[in-house]
Amino acid sequence: MTIAAGAGDNARPYLYGPEEAGVVEALRSGQYGHTAVTDRFEGEVATFLGVSETVAVASGTSALHVALLAAGIGPGDEVIVPSMTFCATVQAILAVGARPCFVEVSPRTLCINSGAVLDAITADTRAVMPVLYGGRAVDLCDVRPALTERGIAVVEDAAHAFGSYNGAQRVGATGALTCFSFGPIKNLTCGQGGMIVPRNPLEADRCRKLRGLGIVESAAWRAEATGYTVDGFGLRVQMSSLNAAIGSAQLAHFDKAETKRKALWRAYANALRGMDGASVVDVDVERSVPHLCAVRVHDRRDQVFRTLRARGVGVGTHYPPNHLQSAFAAWHRPLPVTEQVGREIMTLPFHQRMTEADVETVTAELRQSLAQTATR
Ligand SMILES: Cc1ncc(COP(=O)(O)O)c(C=O)c1O
Structure with a gap:
């Protein structure tokens, strides 16, 4: 593809x-x-x-x-x-x-x-x-x-x-x-x-x-x-x-950002509903102008991330937890939920140049890479 x-x-x-x-x-x-x-x-x-x-x-x-x-x-x-x-x-x-x-x-x-x-x-x-x-x-x-x-x-x-x-x-x-x-x-x-x-x-x-x-x-x-x-x-x-x-x-054109970003996020949420191995982070789309579409990839995020990047899909990681950064080590405390999220989080391509067809492409690639990495 x-x-x-x-x-x-x-x-x-x-x-x-x-x-x-x-x-x-x-x-x-x-x-x-x-x-x-x-x-x-x-x-x-x-x-x-x-x-x-x-x-x-x-x-x-x-x-x-x-x-x-x-x-x-x-x-x-x-x-x-x-x-x-x-x-x-x-x-x-x-x-x-x-x-x-x-x-x-x-x-x-x-x-x-x-x-x-x-x-x-x-x-x-x-x-x-x-x-x-x-x-x-x-x-x-x-x-x-x-x-x-x-x-x-x-x-x-x-x-x-x-x-x-x-x-x-x-x-x-x-x-x-x-x-x-x-x-x-x-x-x-x-x-x-x-x-x-x-x-x-x-x-x-x-x-x-x-x-x-x-x-x-x-x-x-x-x-x-x-x-x-x-x-x-x-x-x-x-x-x-x-x-x-x-x-x-x-x-002066912000209404377009609002409409487009909500539509893209909803398209992702629909396409991701029920997907095995990944769940979407809820952004409260009715009230929000979404900035990101983040998913949590259970088990094998790094493999899925690398597979998608190799296939040309622009996934990202928002964010590596700050309490694990060396610069902030003085204020470290155990945060098990955040640490798990940090291992699972992956953001999908999300910007106003995208079409709903792009959303379908990304979710199809995600589904395929989840299936591939599961069988390894
Ligand atoms: C959550 C959050 N806080 C603060 C900032 C800092 O904003 P700026 O890059 O405009 O300095 C960013 C920027 O990406 C951000 O995502």
């Missing part, structure tokens, strides 16, 4: 067309830093999410870093986080000098739940970072009062979940400090970029200063002034107008 082009990549960006004109216009304006184009994009995302303001930054990782700093998380503090996430989540915790407290995920959703959070709280816990795996919202409503009472912030890693709903509201609009990634392969891309949804105007101000070297005044104000004020620590992680122009063009 020849693998159709769409099934050969695990993920790839999708451009709708107007991104190019947006970038050219931004380039011709002669200013490429944080400009009015970035301000406009922030406003568009805020309107889309139904929130009062957002803060654009250079990446999802810098969104997490800035958000943790803005929430006052620092040395000596502990942050509850699933081990089943991209290493960026953990690096952001280390960047502020805090310690990760790794917790288990539900094997069905690969997300944390309230019980795991409550069990992990210690006297040092200052934040919880739910990771919205595959685009699925994490609802911690039932433990919010307990967290608030102890001064524990919820900082959502919603890198996968732009556009998804948590109940009746979009992720980002439920009162948590939320961080999105607009990296190359995300539901919405800026090329590179990230966005923070702060919890209040004061926190928004803190985020803006932290992303801009601790400078109090806006870039627009500084252009007209003879000085500026630095009143604290700051990073250099603003979003350039070139990236904002791409994001703005993407957002």
